[in-house]
Amino acid sequence: MVKKIIGKSFIYLMLLLMYAPILFLIVYSFSADRGFAFSKGFSLDLYRMLFLDRSIMSGNEYIKVQQLWTAVTNSFVIAVVSGIVATILGGFGAIGVYFSKKQLKYAVHTVEQVQIATPEIVIALSIVILFVSLGISKGFITLLIGHVLLTLPFVVLSIVPKLKQMDPNLYEAALDLGATPLVALRKVLIPEILPGIFAGFLLSVTLSLDDYIITALTKQDTYETLATYIEKATRLGVPNYVRAFTTLLFIVVLLAVVCINIYSAKQAKKGKKSR
Amino acid sequence: MKNKKHFIFSRSVFGVPYIVFLILFVVVPLFIIVIKAFSFKDPTTEVVTFSLNNFIKVFTTPTNYPVFLDSLIIAVLTTVFCILIGYPIAYLLANKKYNKSYILVLLFIMPMWINFVLRTYATRSLLINIGLNPAEIPYVTIMIGMIYNYLPFTILPLYTTMLKMDKSLLEASQDLGANNAQSFIKVVIPLSVPGIISAATMVFMPTMSSFVIVNVMGNNNITIIGNLIQSQFNFQLWNEGSALSLILLIIIGIISFFSGKLGKEQEKTALW
CATH class of the missing domain: 1.10.3720.10 (MetI-like)
Structure with a gap:
């Protein structure tokens, strides 16, 4: 019994430590001070600034908050677009390679392994040198390629196990019953591996949102994502409304995690029933 | 049997864009890194030659x-x-x-x-x-x-x-x-x-x-x-x-x- 209490309290203590920095920002998001203090008491000013309440902010601040929102939008856009591209490319890639000859499978697998082990900074350097030597200037496309490169192996790794679990006869049966390969792909193969595709897409979005290095080195100078915005701000002094932003972000993440879990719990139930 | 082979082939075609992407943005860039690492561009004559200079520089700085x-x-x-x-x-x-x-x-x-x-x-x-x-x-x-x-x-x-x-x-x-x-x-x-x-x-x-x-x-x-x-x-x-x-x-x-x-x-x- 004592052991159980000690064990549980250790877990909760660790969780508290993990969340301490974020909770710290959340607490101080309700102060109006520049620094971390409550000299003016409880206030929602930072939230009002975040939602561009002109009455309490200077023109300069207004522009800066707008830049923060642009950066957030950019982060989101690149995460979703690269997620879609990586999922399509990786999804078809996983299927194609899985049903290819052994040597090809092995070669592709080796390249995937190398790519996973390569540090981000080296991936960034290698593709930037490629872009420079091809005379491609940095822009959305280079950023997109960088992010797809970053997330692609993980999309493939989420899908391959599902392909392995699948009954190989299903696809053949569909063909025998007169389906064209494309129809069989759409009606049989893809539904079977859909959980893997979904997981791969989510993982891709997560990795993209969390990225800094590849983003910073492949993006255009004027294009900011949340990561590069904050990184720049840490050098010049992070504005206090970032605290309010963190609180909102935390709530959004919490909701997203809850939703996804409800969804996957439902999927799991469905899977059990159909069996 | 012949039919089956044809279908296996058709599925592996889906992997082509992925493989092309890997070659273009993983294999080629890594090769470029290796080549760049072992080459040296003479600042005056602009002639690129094979050299270990870059490594020597890294380890002697x-x-x-x-x-x-x-x-x-x-x-x-x-x-x-x-x-x-x-x-x-x-x-x-x-x-x-x-x-x-x-x-x-x-x-x-x-x-x-x-x-x-x-x-x-x-x-x-x-x-x-x-x-x-x-x-x-x-x-x-x-x-x-x-x-x-x-x-x-x-x-x-x-x-x-x-x-x-x-x-x-x-x-x-x-x-x-x-x-x-x-x-x-x-x-x-x-x-x-x-x-x-x-x-x-x-x-x-x-x-x-x-x-x-x-x-x-x-x-x-x-x-x-x-x-x-x-x-x-x-x-x-x-x-x-x-x-x-x-x-x-x-x-x-x-x-x-x-x-x-x-x-x-x-x-x-x-x-x-």
């Missing part, structure tokens, strides 16, 4: 030595501390006595969803507020920032290995007279070695290049290999950058070779 040393120390310490802290957490999470649901595991992973630069800034603010100033004790604050960032990456593979562990072996060891500590040392730890190795590689490799955490948590006072490569970008010194990258790749190649078959890549996808 005295200011590089503390960088290598710091990178190594930070990487090793982060890995060790993450496993020391993450192991008991994973053990308790995977143990039915302490935790029955997946929610707690999820809670440990959830901070990963908030961009790490923002999280690092949050950690820095908190540490400054409780009197740990990066300007005074940069190594301490860097270590805290690194451990905080990489802990979820250690908990996850350790947790999955421990879940898969055959619990009857534990019972067997206790039936045979081992006490709790003995069965932990003789059964649990050996069985979780694959998890430890995969956790270690997942922390050790990225720490080498995660210079943002080092910059933010160390007040830009400490330089690691990642910063060094990044600074080559600013001056467009592609050859030296390539040589450094190649060295880093070789180090990582050696490490992966030794941890090789044990570190399974699937662990990271277990997030979902």
Whole structure:
């Protein structure tokens, strides 16, 4: 019994430590001070600034908050677009390679392994040198390629196990019953591996949102994502409304995690029933 | 039979764009790095020749030595501390006595969803507020920032290995007279070695290049290999950058070779 209490309290203590920095920002998001203090008491000013309440902010601040929102939008856009591209490319890639000859499978697998082990900074350097030597200037496309490169192996790794679990006869049966390969792909193969595709897409979005290095080195100078915005701000002094932003972000993440879990719990139930 | 072959062929066609993408953006760039690392452009005649100059320069620049040393120390310490802290957490999470649901595991992973630069800034603010100033004790604050960032990456593979562990072996060891500590040392730890190795590689490799955490948590006072490569970008010194990258790749190649078959890549996808 004592052991159980000690064990549980250790877990909760660790969780508290993990969340301490974020909770710290959340607490101080309700102060109006520049620094971390409550000299003016409880206030929602930072939230009002975040939602561009002109009455309490200077023109300069207004522009800066707008830049923060642009950066957030950019982060989101690149995460979703690269997620879609990586999922399509990786999804078809996983299927194609899985049903290819052994040597090809092995070669592709080796390249995937190398790519996973390569540090981000080296991936960034290698593709930037490629872009420079091809005379491609940095822009959305280079950023997109960088992010797809970053997330692609993980999309493939989420899908391959599902392909392995699948009954190989299903696809053949569909063909025998007169389906064209494309129809069989759409009606049989893809539904079977859909959980893997979904997981791969989510993982891709997560990795993209969390990225800094590849983003910073492949993006255009004027294009900011949340990561590069904050990184720049840490050098010049992070504005206090970032605290309010963190609180909102935390709530959004919490909701997203809850939703996804409800969804996957439902999927799991469905899977059990159909069996 | 003939038909079947035709269909297998048609499915492998779907992989063509993916393979082309891998060749264009993984294989070719890595080749370019190797070529750049071994070539030298004469500044006056502009003639490119094969040379080991870039490597010689990397190893003979005295200011590089503390960088290598710091990178190594930070990487090793982060890995060790993450496993020391993450192991008991994973053990308790995977143990039915302490935790029955997946929610707690999820809670440990959830901070990963908030961009790490923002999280690092949050950690820095908190540490400054409780009197740990990066300007005074940069190594301490860097270590805290690194451990905080990489802990979820250690908990996850350790947790999955421990879940898969055959619990009857534990019972067997206790039936045979081992006490709790003995069965932990003789059964649990050996069985979780694959998890430890995969956790270690997942922390050790990225720490080498995660210079943002080092910059933010160390007040830009400490330089690691990642910063060094990044600074080559600013001056467009592609050859030296390539040589450094190649060295880093070789180090990582050696490490992966030794941890090789044990570190399974699937662990990271277990997030979902």
